[in-house]
Amino acid sequence: MNPKNYQRELDRILEELNVRQGAESKKEPKRLFLHSCCAPCSSYVLEYLSPYFAITVFYYNPNISESEEYQKRMEEQKRLIDSYNEEQKGYPICIVEGDYESEKFFEMAKGFEECPEGGERCFRCFEMRLGETAKRAREGGFDYFATTLTISPLKNAQKINEIGQALSEEYGVEWLPSDFKKRDGYKRSITLSAQYELYRQDYCGCAFSKAERIRKNGETNMSHSVMIDGNRFSTLEEFYTEIDHLLTKDLGWKTGHNMDAFNDLLRGGFGVHEYGERLHIKWINAAKSRQDLGYDATIAYYEKMLTTCHPVNRKSVEEKLAAAKEHRGKTVMDILVDIILLPEDSGHDCTLEMID
Ligand code: SF4
Numbered sequence: 001m002n003p004k005n006y007q008r009e010l011d012r013i014l015e016e017l018n019v020r021q022g023a024e025s026k027k028e029p030k031r032l033f034l035h036s037c038c039a040p041c042s043s044y045v046l047e048y049l050s051p052y053f054a055i056t057v058f059y060y061n062p063n064i065s066e067s068e069e070y071q072k073r074m075e076e077q078k079r080l081i082d083s084y085n086e087e088q089k090g091y092p093i094c095i096v097e098g099d100y101e102s103e104k105f106f107e108m109a110k111g112f113e114e115c116p117e118g119g120e121r122c123f124r125c126f127e128m129r130l131g132e133t134a135k136r137a138r139e140g141g142f143d144y145f146a147t148t149l150t151i152s153p154l155k156n157a158q159k160i161n162e163i164g165q166a167l168s169e170e171y172g173v174e175w176l177p178s179d180f181k182k183r184d185g186y187k188r189s190i191t192l193s194a195q196y197e198l199y200r201q202d203y204c205g206c207a208f209s210k211a212e213r214i215r216k217n218g219e220t221n222m223s224h225s226v227m228i229d230g231n232r233f234s235t236l237e238e239f240y241t242e243i244d245h246l247l248t249k250d251l252g253w254k255t256g257h258n259m260d261a262f263n264d265l266l267r268g269g270f271g272v273h274e275y276g277e278r279l280h281i282k283w284i285n286a287a288k289s290r291q292d293l294g295y296d297a298t299i300a301y302y303e304k305m306l307t308t309c310h311p312v313n314r315k316s317v318e319e320k321l322a323a324a325k326e327h328r329g330k331t332v333m334d335i336l337v338d339i340i341l342l343p344e345d346s347g348h349d350c351t352l353e354m355i356d
Pocket of ligand 1: 063064117118121122123125126204205206208209
């Protein structure tokens with residue numbers, strides 16, 4: 001059975017709401033009780049949904065094992081909401097803090113401590129947080145409840161939506177389905193996090209996920225990091241040369257200078273980081289790169305591709321070229337960021353921090 005397209009389901013609901021709210025413009029907006037795990041994940045979701053709903057953010061995360069970390073994420077959440085409200089991005093946003101009952105989380109996780117992130121412990125963790133959200137949504141008379149969790153490429157959106165739907169039936173409050181990472185939602189959350197200078201943690205939250213992250217980074221937090229500096233290149237070709245310089249060592253030959261070769265370099269094994277080892281990329285002067293690798297560079301990229309592509313691909317390249325000429329579709333910069341951030345089938349494990 002094909003997995004459901006939750007983004008499409010959300011589109012349908014938003015479309016209906018838009019029509020209804022337009023027709024009954026004097027009526028109050030629907031009220032959404034939105035569970036949020038942290039400010040960075042909520043940044044895109046709030047920007048996206050606040051024009052449709054009166055949102056109350058529910059910060060309920062007893063899974064965060066260290067109280068200092070819990071508090072830090074909470075403060076960042078409040079700071080972001082204050083900024084959005086000041087800018088009047090949509091309907092005003094409120095925040096409610098749940099109980100910080102970490103003992104309840106540890107009790108729930110008993111016997112599942114060794115599960116890798118993404119396994120059974122996480123499903124129980126989703127149930128615990130969404131169960132409390134549904135209960136409080138019913139008590140508060142909200143129209144819908146939802147969560148920011150589906151924005152993470154590391155979390156199973158199908159499972160989260162199944163849990164939300166089951167809780168909706170149990171508590172009698174509508175579940176707002178989502179797959180927020182779609183439509184470049186995850187990428188947008190990175191941009192917003194940079195823009196609002198949000199604290200971005202590098203692990204999910206519980207002590208087990210932190211230990212797993214440290215283990216993956218080689219016990220001593222040895223995750224490699226490189227800095228891409230937008231001031232060091234102005235064209236795609238120069239970008240490839242810079243990447244060769246950053247991610248290969250003593251190779252003595254030039255890599256393919258194309259998108260596939262870039263993906264291969266991110267996987268590692270070229271003298272800088274080991275194959276499959278986590279890589280943190282800090283891209284500074286990113287605004288300049290967005291300009292340099294914008295639509296002009298994208299037109300040049302597709303024009304060059306037309307001279308070498310297989311005849312069966314020609315039509316699709318021509319369509320992308322036509323779109324770029326009208327400043328539509330992804331730019332070369334967008335494609336590079338997608339390659340870095342989308343882990344599915346990429347064979348690498350990269351995080352990205354962009355600083356304009
Ligand atoms: S890894 Fe994240 S989702 Fe999974 S149990 Fe820990 S805090 Fe919960």
